[in-house]
Amino acid sequence: MENFPILSFITFLPILGMILILFVPKKQEILIKWLTLLVTGVQLVTAGFIWRYYNYALGGINNLNTFQFIERFRWIDISGLTWLGNVKVDYLLGIDGLSAPMVFLTALITFIATLSSWNISKSIKGYFALFLLLDTGMFGVFVSLDFFLFYIFWELMLLPMYFLIGIWGGVRREYAAIKFFIYTLFGSVFMLLVMIGLYFSTTETLANGSKIFTFNIIAMMDPKNFTATGILSPFNPNNLRLVAFIALFVGFAIKIPMFPFHTWLPDAHVEAPTAISVILAGVLLKMGTYGILRISYPVFPEITHQLAWYIALFGMINIIYGALCAMAQKDYKKIIAYSSVSHMGYVLLGMSALNSAGFSGAILQMFNHGTITAMLFLGVGVIYDRAHTRGVDDFGGIANQMPIYTGFTTLAFFAAIGLPGLSGFVSESFVFLGSFSVPSIRVISIVSTLGILLGAGYMLWTFQRIYLGELKEKWNKLPDLSFREYAMLVPLALVIVALGIYPSAMLNLMNSSVNALTDFMNNAQKLYSLVGKY
């Protein structure tokens, strides 16, 4: 167990599966499906192993020695001319309490999304091959600790996502797919520039004592590693750190999606097939906030302190604006899509507090939102598969016809509203606990609580329109859940209830890292004031 490259295994297993699938004849649809399920199943089990051997005491964040399951070898090694320096890129993987929950979430969601892809009927082979490619990209983002590697995985996801929405999506799929692609690329090209800027500002000391430029994210967190004249070095009096932070933040914010960069999300969600919506909401959106916590915050701590108030403000706007938009929609899927915008706002609010309660809330909310929204989207998928419509007003009284299905969606709805006893409540209360205790954003925090009220409003109203009331004549033939649908919904429901009752399971996992991050952010102020410009 010691030397097994478990993170590479979990990341690249899908690529292996993809290659296998490419060699399976097109007609063998069942085989392709089961192969994909096997791959994602093995990933889930592997994630279980990671959890089993995970050391809760180690914090990670800015200390590579306290990361776990580290894999490191030199990938690119270009010997130097003096004026070019040595270009060395590490293949560096590792997880801490920040990425571990995301790894588990991704494993769970992809497994369930595979089940939910079972009724895909068009070019099955292409679908599952792309699905597995996407899978690799998602894991890669969460486990890589080298910016270059991170960027490659980040971009790797775009193309499969474009095709998955564009080929298997709804009526306006072409528009939605290209919109998603262009928005995300727009953000990530700036990330690329910041990455190169950081590369030229950070050095890493080699074993032989020589210093080289590095893409290592951990090295970028230590002010000692910055060069004297680097453009993003705090030692340089004319540095562009503020601009770089904003550029990087926008790159991540587009993925979250943060207002005003959120407009791709409703389109993408509405057009995407159910499984892809589940992945999109369950995993992809988390990459934005994960990136901020993993890179933006610790690499630019002094700027983060300067701009925390604005982050909180945008969090608030997301919460309120997303909720109001959700309230105005008539399309079931669009409502859920906008509810994602609103719920991701809590993550932003939580992380802007810069204290341990806020961080815990934010990370927990990332996990919980992943499971809850996945369940909500599956709920939409189930009814859409049967009725072929998503108009909220087309339905009514579904509870009479499909009681078990309605039971599951009720659970998801209540979890989304934040009912105590379900997981959403815990994370939201941590977020408010954290943000309320910071005087500068207290008002923002108070206003944001309106979001809970609005959330309850649109959620219950939607629920009432679809599930309650009188059953319409045309829907009295709808069958209740099939076995496959149970298999999708039950695990998520269990997780939601379990984390509602016993949130410590997740909180303990990330506790050390949250403390490390909080300490780092608080000490950074002192650290960076020493190096001059703060």
Add this chain to the structure above:
Amino acid sequence: MELKYLFNSLPYIKPELILAASLVIIVVADLIITKKKELLHYIALAGIIAAGYFVLEQFSMNAFAFSSSGNKGMLTVDSMGAFFKGLVLTASFFVFLFSFSSNEINESRSKLGEYYALLFGMILGMFFMISASDLILVYVSMELVSLSSYVLAGITKQSLRNSEASLKYLIYGAVSSGIMLFGISLIFGITGSTNLYEINYILRSPETNRVILLLAGLLVFTGIGYKISAAPFHFWTPDVYEGAPITITAFLSVASKSAGFVLLIRFIKVAFIQNSLNGYWQLLPAVDWKTILLVLSILTMTLGNFAALWQDNLKRMLAYSSIAHAGYMLAAMAVLSNQGLIAILIYFAIYLFMNLGAFFVVMLISNKIGSEEIDNFDGLGYASPFLGVSFAIFLVSLTGLPPTAGFIGKLYIFIALVDAKMFLLSVIMVLNSVVSLYYYMRVLKHLFLRKAEGAPIELKVSFPNAVVLLMLVIPVLVLGLYFTPLVEFAKNSISVLGF
């Protein structure tokens, strides 16, 4: 020039001699062979490979040849030249392989002899362009390239479009080379020399007339800009690319452009640079090339990308895209540093594979459906998944997304730009790549997202073509993930003879 200098210089032009010999052999063989014209393909390939062998030994050379006066020569043989000669030969190699199965070429089989003879003339001209360090030789070699390409653009004479392309090319070419010649005469008037090294020496004296020099520099740049299709000298590009046979278009877009770039690099680096400091080239105060290149690069990439958005013909779209790529490489040139030069070399090597690949796929498809209009490509990604996926890889690489080689090319340009603190240019360039995404993805949209109308088309890729395609796809994928050898190679090939 004494005869003995001439003979002493011959070892430096072995590849050129081979190319000239191949040209003659092809002309003669064309006369002898009457039935099996296909043999000419093989003769041509053999000529390329033989020339390639001698280019290899030039990587370690650093010498002047054909000294006209003093000890500076008409030709310089250095590793950068060797790199680009290798590039031109590789491009020729692939284009010759494409010619095997190009419908356009096969339908006019009787002209195969002329086709290859002219191609060899063009390659020969490019080789001289690459090593020329005397403006007279620059002009003559450029004319050799141009004259061959005017004819080649219209060689099939199948359609009006074809002849139109040829004529347009000729008119634009004649005008721009005339302008360039005027520039050269002005430079000669100021400095009294046509040798780039001597020009550099004279320009170092403070009393040069800067206004006329600026004018002369711009006029010469017009000729070079025409070759690399930089805006605003690009107007011929879309029409010629659309009208010419696709093999020639592919060849022009890579080889002709790379020869033009070497000329630009040599012209600026030899004649206008004072010295090099930490890899950054310090310009003589004579002409502010940095600003000129900066502005032209922004103009070229932006114009290329925005014009490509509206194109429905794939050849035309790729023509505009090649203009945009010239803009990216000009951006690296504008850095005026060794790092920028490395970036250009890396970019060109990668551009060769991805651009030729894209043209090859278009050729294979249009061989079958007889059209290059994007609307006729609907759903064809499913007709041959291998072809479709390869095309997707080339287009993604042209956009510059990881994990393809195109990303590495762009990355190195950005590294050069950011290191030189040219942030405005880097921001404009990244925004340009976002724009380019739209039209590249538009092709994929038609290939995969649309359903074919009418009867499904059978697209079979023959085994030899599949091999050629793999030879292009594999480098694009492998260099995207492991680019160490390419970068090392480029780094060792940037020696430009001079100061």
